[in-house]
Amino acid sequence: MSEQQQKLIDLIADMNEEEAIKLANSMLDSGYDPMKLLEHCRAGMDVVGKRFESGEYFLPELMLAGEMLTEISKKAKPLIQESQTGGAASTKGTVIIGTVHGDLHDIGKNIVTFMLDINGYKVIDLGIDVPVDTFIDSIKEHKPSVVGLSGFLTLAFDSMKETIEAIKAAGLRDDIKIMIGGGQVDDTIRDYTGADAFGLNAMSAVSLCSGWIKAAA
Amino acid sequence: MPVIDDFNLAIDPDEILQLRTVGDNPRTRPRMAKLVREILDELEIQSLIRPRATYAFVAVTEMMPGQVTLAEGTVFHAPLLTHHMAGAAHLVPVVVTIGQAIDAAISDCFARGASLKAVLLEEIANQFLFKAGEHCEKSIAATAAGLNLQTSGTLAPGHEGIEFDNQVKVLKLSGADYIGIRMSRTGVMDPVHSTSFIIGAGSRMRYWTQAENCQTCAARVKCPHRRETSAYAECA
Numbered sequence: 001m002s003e004q005q006q007k008l009i010d011l012i013a014d015m016n017e018e019e020a021i022k023l024a025n026s027m028l029d030s031g032y033d034p035m036k037l038l039e040h041c042r043a044g045m046d047v048v049g050k051r052f053e054s055g056e057y058f059l060p061e062l063m064l065a066g067e068m069l070t071e072i073s074k075k076a077k078p079l080i081q082e083s084q085t086g087g088a089a090s091t092k093g094t095v096i097i098g099t100v101h102g103d104l105h106d107i108g109k110n111i112v113t114f115m116l117d118i119n120g121y122k123v124i125d126l127g128i129d130v131p132v133d134t135f136i137d138s139i140k141e142h143k144p145s146v147v148g149l150s151g152f153l154t155l156a157f158d159s160m161k162e163t164i165e166a167i168k169a170a171g172l173r174d175d176i177k178i179m180i181g182g183g184q185v186d187d188t189i190r191d192y193t194g195a196d197a198f199g200l201n202a203m204s205a206v207s208l209c210s211g212w213i214k215a216a217a
Numbered sequence: 218m219p220v221i222d223d224f225n226l227a228i229d230p231d232e233i234l235q236l237r238t239v240g241d242n243p244r245t246r247p248r249m250a251k252l253v254r255e256i257l258d259e260l261e262i263q264s265l266i267r268p269r270a271t272y273a274f275v276a277v278t279e280m281m282p283g284q285v286t287l288a289e290g291t292v293f294h295a296p297l298l299t300h301h302m303a304g305a306a307h308l309v310p311v312v313v314t315i316g317q318a319i320d321a322a323i324s325d326c327f328a329r330g331a332s333l334k335a336v337l338l339e340e341i342a343n344q345f346l347f348k349a350g351e352h353c354e355k356s357i358a359a360t361a362a363g364l365n366l367q368t369s370g371t372l373a374p375g376h377e378g379i380e381f382d383n384q385v386k387v388l389k390l391s392g393a394d395y396i397g398i399r400m401s402r403t404g405v406m407d408p409v410h411s412t413s414f415i416i417g418a419g420s421r422m423r424y425w426t427q428a429e430n431c432q433t434c435a436a437r438v439k440c441p442h443r444r445e446t447s448a449y450a451e452c453a
Contacts, residue, residue, distance in 0.1 A: 015244045058240030060249060063333040070330055102403030107339050110327040129401065154381060155403035184435075 005040050012044025013051070015061060017068050020044070024072040034076035034083070041069050042119060049203040062115070062202065069118045091122040093213040096138050097148035098126030100159035105152035108182055108202075112148060115202040121209060132166040139172050145216065146209050149195065151182040160193040168194070177212045181205060218392030221270040221313075221356050226348050230254050233341055249337070256338055260319075266342075267316030268349040269396040272357060274307045274364075274418060291386050293415075297378025301425070302369050302417030309357055309368070309418055310391040313349050314398055314411035315342060342410050347427075350412055361418045369417035370425035374404075377435045379415075387413045 004027065011020035027037055048065040051057040095116055099109050106128045116123045124142050126134055139147065147167070149160045160180050167173050180195040181204070190198040196212075199205040230253045233239060239249060260266050276288035280303065283296040287308060302308065319342045326335035350371070358368040374384035384404045391413065393400070399407045406413070 015242060017248070057242065058238060059336050060239055060333055061242055061245055063336050064245060064248070067330070067333055102401050102405065104401055104405045104407050104409050106324060106327075106409075107336075110324070110335065111332070114327065114330075114332045153375070153403065153405060155405075159403065 008037070008040045009044040009047065012041060012065055012068055013047035015048075015064060017064065020068050021071050025075060028075055028079060034079040038069075038073065038076050038080075038120075041072055045069055045119065049206065053201070053203050059111070063111075066114055066118045073118070092120040093146065093209065094122045094124065094142055094144040095146045095148060095209055096124045096126065096135065096142060096144045097150065098130035098135060099128040099150045099152075100156050100163055101129055101131050102159045103151045103153060103156040103182075104128050105150070105182070108152065109148075109150040111202045112150070112181060112199075112205045115206050116209060119206050119210075132163050135163055136166060136170045136172065139167065139170075139176065144176060145213050147176050147178045148205060149178065149180045149193075151180070151185075153182075154184055156182060157185075157189055157193060160189075160195065164194040177208075179205060179208050218271045218273055218395050219360075220396060221272070221353055222268070223356075224268040224349055224352055226266065226268060226345055226352070228257060228341065228344055228348070230257060232344065233257075233337070236340060236344075238340055239337070252334060252337055253341070256334065256341055260341070263318075263322075265316075265318045265322050266345050267318060268313065268345070268352075269316070270311060270313040270349065270353045271392045271396050272309050272311040272353070273390055273392060274309055274361075275390055276307055277305055280305070287390075289390075291390060293379075293383055293386065295372075295379040295383055297376060298372055298415065298417075300378070301372060302415075302419075302422070304421060305369065305417035305419040306366065307418040309361075309416040310387040310413070311350075311353055311357065311371075311416060312388055312391040312393040312396070312398055312406075312411065312413045313346070313353050314396060314406070314408050315345050315349055316410070317397075317408040319345075319410055320408050346410050346412055350414070351427075354416065357416055357418075364418075366418040366420065367422040368424065369422040370429065371414040371416055371427070372430070373412065373414040376430065377433060384413055387415060 008023050028034060045065055052062045097109055097113055099106055113123050113125045124138060126138055149163060151160055164178055178195045179197045179199055180193055181199040185198040197208050199208055233253045234250055277285060278288050279286040280299055282299055285293045285299050323335050323338050361368045372379050374387055375381040388400055398411055
């Protein structure tokens with residue numbers, strides 16, 4: 001890795017917003033491969049994610065790093081599309097996410113959506129209080145690799161279980177991984193709902209998707 | 218139902234910057250401080266925090282371990298409540314909201330990609346809701362004092378020993394619909410930045426703080442908003 005590449009990673013990891021964007025823009029202006037540049041940015045984001053999980057960084061820093069990546073992507077993505085002769089930039093995979101029916105909390109879901117998006121996933125956000133049928137229709141339409149069910153309160157767990165059972169009854173369960181997240185989820189709740197995994201924060205969701213999609217590749 | 222709407226809530230930017238959820242990274246602190254100030258100004262200019270509360274003094278007709286029956290027929294099955302509020306002549310169900318506008322503002326920030334602002338807005342909204350709840354506690358204590366009654370601390374549905382499904386009863390008794398609070402099938406309040414709790418009122422009531430509630434809350438380990446009772450508790 002060149003000194004310049006490492007510098008970009010370090011600037012993002014250390015929250016040097018202005019300098020990171022300036023360096024990224026200058027690299028793009030001098031013809032640097034935009035796809036590779038985004039890979040370096042995501043490497044910086046991985047460091048931020050690890051610092052978040054270790055307790056060194058907090059949610060606002062995770063969001064700030066995400067916004068840096070978004071800002072850099074605004075310039076990089078059109079260049080990638082140009083180099084692919086008009087085609088869309090590739091994504092790591094499709095994730096459908098929503099807050100289960102009966103629950104109206106959207107902050108956790110929105111944070112996970114944002115983090116998945118900046119980490120290269122195509123995210124279909126179904127919103128809050130999502131009926132079971134909407135999940136099923138969306139799975140049929142978008143054929144995602146992963147479905148994320150969000151719910152803040154304990155009473156959302158029954159809705160999660162109901163949603164997963166309906167996905168199974170519709171014959172769609174074997175083709176997807178399902179992760180759950182929200183206030184009180186743990187492995188007991190994962191087992192109760194029939195999900196494949198649970199995440200305690202947005203970075204867990206990114207790690208789960210990454211692991212599953214790599215394993216399927 | 219009595220409605221409380223004489224809130225005069227104010228938050229200093231430092232109160233937000235000191236929260237453990239915001240962190241203390243010196244590199245990002247100036248940016249956070251600037252954004253928090255901007256958000257607080259925006260909330261004031263656009264009147265995005267619209268606190269209202271409603272409550273009712275409901276006479277207790279029978280209280281036995283784990284169960285309390287109220288004059289109008291409601292029965293709470295809640296061991297923690299009967300333990301902590303033993304001797305209460307009245308229960309006071311309370312519901313407080315800071316309104317729908319802030320929920321919409323947070324969702325809008327996420328939709329526009331302003332996720333840092335959205336999470337700071339969420340923290341600020343939570344602090345306003347906590348303050349609104351504290352204001353209600355004081356207001357109800359003053360009303361109770363006028364009736365020669367003392368008030369207890371608060372207990373909320375969802376706390377261990379007072380099952381979450383009691384929330385339906387709390388909202389009905391307090392008259393939540395009077396102030397526009399609706400409830401989903403599973404008992405989630407809309408607007409989301411709302412809270413409900415119960416206060417005991419009687420001739421001799423024990424008061425406890427929210428920090429004491431936090432010590433016995435099942436969500437304590439993961440809850441970013443938990444309060445500590447002392448420096449010792451913080452260390453422990």
